Amino acid sequence: MSAEPSPRRGRGRRPAAEVRSEVLAAAGHLLLTEGIHAVTFERIARESGASKTTLYKWWPSSGALAAEAFFTRSEPQLEFPDTGDLRADLIAQLTSFVALLTDGGAGKLISELIGAAQTDPDLAEAWSRTYALPRRELARERLQAAQRSGQLGADADLDIIIDQLWGACYHRLLVLRTPLKDLDVERLVTCALRGAQ
Amino acid sequence: MSAEPSPRRGRGRRPAAEVRSEVLAAAGHLLLTEGIHAVTFERIARESGASKTTLYKWWPSSGALAAEAFFTRSEPQLEFPDTGDLRADLIAQLTSFVALLTDGGAGKLISELIGAAQTDPDLAEAWSRTYALPRRELARERLQAAQRSGQLGADADLDIIIDQLWGACYHRLLVLRTPLKDLDVERLVTCALRGAQ
Amino acid sequence: MSAEPSPRRGRGRRPAAEVRSEVLAAAGHLLLTEGIHAVTFERIARESGASKTTLYKWWPSSGALAAEAFFTRSEPQLEFPDTGDLRADLIAQLTSFVALLTDGGAGKLISELIGAAQTDPDLAEAWSRTYALPRRELARERLQAAQRSGQLGADADLDIIIDQLWGACYHRLLVLRTPLKDLDVERLVTCALRGAQ
Amino acid sequence: MSAEPSPRRGRGRRPAAEVRSEVLAAAGHLLLTEGIHAVTFERIARESGASKTTLYKWWPSSGALAAEAFFTRSEPQLEFPDTGDLRADLIAQLTSFVALLTDGGAGKLISELIGAAQTDPDLAEAWSRTYALPRRELARERLQAAQRSGQLGADADLDIIIDQLWGACYHRLLVLRTPLKDLDVERLVTCALRGAQ
DNA sequence: ATCTAATCGAGACGGTACGTCTCGTCTTATG
DNA sequence: CATAAGACGAGACGTACCGTCTCGATTAGAT
Numbered sequence: 001m002s003a004e005p006s007p008r009r010g011r012g013r014r015p016a017a018e019v020r021s022e023v024l025a026a027a028g029h030l031l032l033t034e035g036i037h038a039v040t041f042e043r044i045a046r047e048s049g050a051s052k053t054t055l056y057k058w059w060p061s062s063g064a065l066a067a068e069a070f071f072t073r074s075e076p077q078l079e080f081p082d083t084g085d086l087r088a089d090l091i092a093q094l095t096s097f098v099a100l101l102t103d104g105g106a107g108k109l110i111s112e113l114i115g116a117a118q119t120d121p122d123l124a125e126a127w128s129r130t131y132a133l134p135r136r137e138l139a140r141e142r143l144q145a146a147q148r149s150g151q152l153g154a155d156a157d158l159d160i161i162i163d164q165l166w167g168a169c170y171h172r173l174l175v176l177r178t179p180l181k182d183l184d185v186e187r188l189v190t191c192a193l194r195g196a197q
Numbered sequence: 198m199s200a201e202p203s204p205r206r207g208r209g210r211r212p213a214a215e216v217r218s219e220v221l222a223a224a225g226h227l228l229l230t231e232g233i234h235a236v237t238f239e240r241i242a243r244e245s246g247a248s249k250t251t252l253y254k255w256w257p258s259s260g261a262l263a264a265e266a267f268f269t270r271s272e273p274q275l276e277f278p279d280t281g282d283l284r285a286d287l288i289a290q291l292t293s294f295v296a297l298l299t300d301g302g303a304g305k306l307i308s309e310l311i312g313a314a315q316t317d318p319d320l321a322e323a324w325s326r327t328y329a330l331p332r333r334e335l336a337r338e339r340l341q342a343a344q345r346s347g348q349l350g351a352d353a354d355l356d357i358i359i360d361q362l363w364g365a366c367y368h369r370l371l372v373l374r375t376p377l378k379d380l381d382v383e384r385l386v387t388c389a390l391r392g393a394q
Numbered sequence: 395m396s397a398e399p400s401p402r403r404g405r406g407r408r409p410a411a412e413v414r415s416e417v418l419a420a421a422g423h424l425l426l427t428e429g430i431h432a433v434t435f436e437r438i439a440r441e442s443g444a445s446k447t448t449l450y451k452w453w454p455s456s457g458a459l460a461a462e463a464f465f466t467r468s469e470p471q472l473e474f475p476d477t478g479d480l481r482a483d484l485i486a487q488l489t490s491f492v493a494l495l496t497d498g499g500a501g502k503l504i505s506e507l508i509g510a511a512q513t514d515p516d517l518a519e520a521w522s523r524t525y526a527l528p529r530r531e532l533a534r535e536r537l538q539a540a541q542r543s544g545q546l547g548a549d550a551d552l553d554i555i556i557d558q559l560w561g562a563c564y565h566r567l568l569v570l571r572t573p574l575k576d577l578d579v580e581r582l583v584t585c586a587l588r589g590a591q
Numbered sequence: 592m593s594a595e596p597s598p599r600r601g602r603g604r605r606p607a608a609e610v611r612s613e614v615l616a617a618a619g620h621l622l623l624t625e626g627i628h629a630v631t632f633e634r635i636a637r638e639s640g641a642s643k644t645t646l647y648k649w650w651p652s653s654g655a656l657a658a659e660a661f662f663t664r665s666e667p668q669l670e671f672p673d674t675g676d677l678r679a680d681l682i683a684q685l686t687s688f689v690a691l692l693t694d695g696g697a698g699k700l701i702s703e704l705i706g707a708a709q710t711d712p713d714l715a716e717a718w719s720r721t722y723a724l725p726r727r728e729l730a731r732e733r734l735q736a737a738q739r740s741g742q743l744g745a746d747a748d749l750d751i752i753i754d755q756l757w758g759a760c761y762h763r764l765l766v767l768r769t770p771l772k773d774l775d776v777e778r779l780v781t782c783a784l785r786g787a788q
Numbered sequence: 789a790t791c792t793a794a795t796c797g798a799g800a801c802g803g804t805a806c807g808t809c810t811c812g813t814c815t816t817a818t819g
Numbered sequence: 820c821a822t823a824a825g826a827c828g829a830g831a832c833g834t835a836c837c838g839t840c841t842c843g844a845t846t847a848g849a850t
Contacts, residue, residue, distance in 0.1 A: 016821090019822085035316070036316065037316060040809090040810060040811080041810080041811075041812085042809080042810055042811075043810090045823090045824095049823085050822090050823080051822065051823040051824060051825085052811095052812085052813095052823095052824090052825085053813095053814090053821090053822075053823075053824090054821085054822065054823080056812070056813090057821095062811095111315045112315050112316055114312070114315065114371055114372060115311070115312040115313065115314065115315025115316055116312065116315075116316075117312065117374075118308045118309050118311065118312025118313075118371065119232065119233065119234060119309055119312055119313075124374055128373065128374055132372050132373050132374075133373065136373065157381065157384055157388070160365065160380075160381070160384060160385055160388055161388075163364070163365035163368045163369060163380075163385075164361040164364070164365050164385075164388065164389070166364075166368055166372070167360070167361070167363075167364030167365040167366070167367060167368030167369075167372075168357065168360035168361050168364040169364070170364060170367060170368050170371065170372050171360045171363055171364030171367055171368075172360060172364075174311055174315065174367065174371055175311060175329050175363070175364075175367050176325065176329050176330065176333065177314075177321055177325055177329075183357075183360075184354065184357070187354055187357060188357055188360075188361075190392075191354070191357055191358075191361065191389070191392035191393055191394075192361070192388070192392055193392070194391065194392040194394065195387070195388035195389055195390070195391045195392025195393070196388055196392070197388075197391070211800085211801060211802085211840090211841095212841095213800075213801095216800090216801075237830090237831060237832085238831075238832075238833085239830075239831050239832080240831090242802090246802080247801080247802075248800095248801065248802045248803065248804095249802095249803095249832095249833080249834095250800085250801075250802080250803090250834085250835095251800075251801065251802080253833070253834085254800080259831095408814085408815090408826085408827060408828085409815090410826075410827095413826090413827075429710065430710065431710055434804085434805060434806085435805080435806075435807085436804075436805050436806075437804095437805085439828090443828080444827080444828075445826095445827060445828045445829065445830090446806095446807080446808090446828095446829095446830095447808090447809090447826085447827075447828080447829090448826075448827060448828080450807070450808085451826080451827095456805095505709045506709050506710055508706070508709065508765060508766060509705070509706040509707065509708065509709025509710055510706065510709075510710075511706065511768075512702045512703050512705065512706025512707075512765065513626065513627065513628055513703055513706055513707075518768055522767065522768055526766050526767050526768075527767065530767065551775065551778055551782070554759065554774075554775070554778060554779055554782055555782075557758070557759035557762045557763060557774070557779075558755040558758070558759050558779075558782065558783070560758075560762060560766070561754070561755065561757075561758030561759040561760070561761060561762030561763075561766075562751065562754035562755050562758040563758070564758060564761060564762055564765065564766050565754045565757055565758030565761055565762075566754060566758075568705060568709065568761065568765060569705060569723050569757070569758075569761055570719065570723050570724065570727065571708075571715055571719055571723075577751075577754070578748065578751070581748055581751060582751055582754075582755075584786075585748070585751055585752075585755070585783070585786035585787055585788075586755070586782070586786055587786070588785065588786040588788070589781075589782035589783055589784070589785040589786025589787070590782055590786070591782075591785070607795090607796095610796080631835085631836060631837085632836080632837075632838085633835075633836050633837080634835095634836090636797095636798095640797080641796085641797080642796065642797045642798060642799085643797095643798090643799085643837095643838085643839095644795090644796075644797080644798090644839095644840090645795085645796065645797080647838070647839090648795095653836095653837095
């Protein structure tokens with residue numbers, strides 16, 4: 001009995017789950033080591049042992065595959081803890097987000113993924129559904145809780161707060177391409193909350 | 198006096214200016230009608246009459262060519278008028294920016310360009326140098342004038358204001374991909390200025 | 395049962411045999427009408443409907459492709475009949491060879507192919523294997539039969555006879571580039587046989 | 592007064608002779624070190640310091656330039672000494688010819704030149720005029736002298752003798768591409784002279 | 789000795805082929 | 820029948836050379 005899970009048994013059929021995991025592993029490895037331009041159906045097929053036919057059957061575009069590989073690798077933290085102190089919670093969230101983009105080295109990955117999403121509808125859909133929109137929803141729920149507790153005015157525009165906070169980060173990451181570490185997160189949160197009335 | 202500027206005299210050399218303008222015209226047309234993925238050296242050469250050699254000599258990447266074609270077509274408005282009323286000026290600027298991204302149809306173009314810039318350093322450089330950084334500088338100057346006139350506190354963080362205002366727009370355009378027309382520009386400006394103290 | 399062998403069904407795969415025959419037909423046509431310099435992978439792909447990828451997969455160089463197209467077109471006569479009269483057989487062979495080079499119009503083709511073979515190892519190999527060496531072997535066998543029947547001395551150097559006879563033709567064709575029709579084949583054979591002892 | 596003949600004085604005009612010799616030197620060097628495919632107008636211009644304009648003005652094709660460079664480098668021995676012994680003289684000539692083609696390393700050069708001549712009329716003309724036809728004429732004169740001295744029959748076909756002797760060598764060099772060192776020159780000459788009556 | 793006309797270098801230009809890569813579709817053979 | 824293997828048409832990549840051309844710098848020959 002072989003310890004090797006996939007002895008590469010030629011042509012025939014293999015369990016779907018096994019194929020999927022090997023495909024995602026190969027795609028993730030390519031994404032991390034060479035960037036999104038290396039994530040092509042061609043190379044993933046070559047390096048995962050799967051056939052192109054299979055890849056085209058399961059993923060609508062190589063970008064969508066890259067996105068799924070990214071989420072499989074680094075399950076993004078989607079919790080938004082509520083310590084009761086809104087300002088502290090926002091600062092904690094944004095600080096860890098900025099840290100992810102800078103220190104974690106995920107900055108390049110995320111900007112490449114968002115960049116590719118601008119011309120790949122399937123990647124865009126996967127990104128919005130799996131990451132961007134859920135994250136905004138969590139933030140919105142935290143802000144709504146703050147409204148209920150009176151830390152935030154009842155008529156504050158929650159979407160504007162979210163756009164201001166995260167948009168400021170993305171602005172530097174994607175548009176200006178200036179270093180994110182210069183961003184003063186505490187002051188940013190202070191301004192946003194003060195402005196929200 | 199010859200009315201015909203370019204009688205296409207076969208092989209030899211043509212004036213550089215003439216070639217450049219035809220190349221940029223072809224690239225701009227491709228960019229507008231088919232999107233950035235149609236802007237390849239191959240097609241630009243075919244449709245402009247220029248040779249690939251020439252294109253490679255003058256532009257470092259097809260993305261950089263697309264950027265230059267974009268700026269040549271729609272000379273982006275880089276003025277930032279000062280009427281004395283900061284809030285009105287910011288609203289005017291952001292409103293016309295949002296209108297450009299939505300009604301003008303430039304939204305898709307700009308998001309594709311920024312998207313491609315994430316993996317094309319030459320395009321990124323052209324975009325930052327020609328558009329993003331000058332625009333931020335103009336905004337910063339307007340805010341500094343407001344500080345001098347007392348409409349804005351002397352210790353306000355100008356970069357944060359800019360990141361909040363424009364970042365909010367880009368956040369919806371690039372990351373959330375939600376409709377920009379839902380963005381309440383007046384309220385956004387109000388929040389940002391109030392928050393800046 | 396479909397009567398139409400090739401309805402050009404777009405992108406996917408086509409039977410290899412069909413592709414091969416169309417490629418060789420296109421290459422042969424180019425070779426005959428425009429010479430060996432027109433036989434490029436680029437043009438063959440364009441005019442046969444095959445893709446360059448396919449051509450590079452099957453043929454090591456455009457010269458090798460040209461050689462195969464040549465042999466497919468004009469299956470060269472490689473028989474060497476034995477009527478019992480060596481002198482008559484050699485004269486018949488050389489006469490038809492010279493006729494092929496002059497009247498047949500194949501002279502230019504063959505000289506171009508041999509010419510290109512001097513810098514294209516793959517073409518050289520194809521030419522030697524398919525044509526030159528088999529032809530020499532047939533001639534050698536005919537001469538050996540003549541040795542057994544006593545028409546040729548047992549210690550005659552067969553390779554020298556062959557080099558003298560065919561070499562004389564190629565000398566005029568390739569090196570001197572003088573008209574081949576001035577060559578007196580009967581006298582050439584007479585001299586060679588008399589000289590061979 | 593400078594001892595250096597060509598201090599590369601920028602753009603303007605240079606003495607024709609100086610340019611010519613540098614061009615031929617560069618072409619010869621390319622021909623010897625990289626083969627005839629490296630002899631392009633482009634590279635010769637780059638490496639000789641001459642401009643393409645100048646090259647196109649003086650040489651009809653790159654092949655013709657290669658031929659002239661070849662003849663300039665290795666002034667081919669065109670003498671055909673007459674010691675009074677025809678057989679010895681022919682053996683001497685052919686032996687040195689075969690040695691040139693094999694040991695001298697000129698075999699590859701000469702076969703490449705003759706090969707290129709099959710599709711380059713200018714190279715063919717230069718080759719015939721400068722080398723092939725004069726050489727044949729010298730051989731013919733030597734054979735005529737042999738006829739006068741009675742060593743060769745008066746009605747021998749001199750062209751056939753020449754075609755047989757040199758053609759045998761070229762046959763192996765160009766057509767069969769088999770090693771020339773296996774050729775028994777003495778026996779070849781014996782056969783040719785005996786056959787010539 | 790001065791001017792003028794020819795000639796050179798440098799290299800841009802449109803064209804074409806190279807050999808490689810990825811794409812998305814398709815066929816075949818294996819299990 | 821789902822899979823692996825991979826052939827196929829399409830077309831972009833970046834490079835090399837072709838032959839034609841403009842341009843400015845230089846020199847040689849005529850004044």
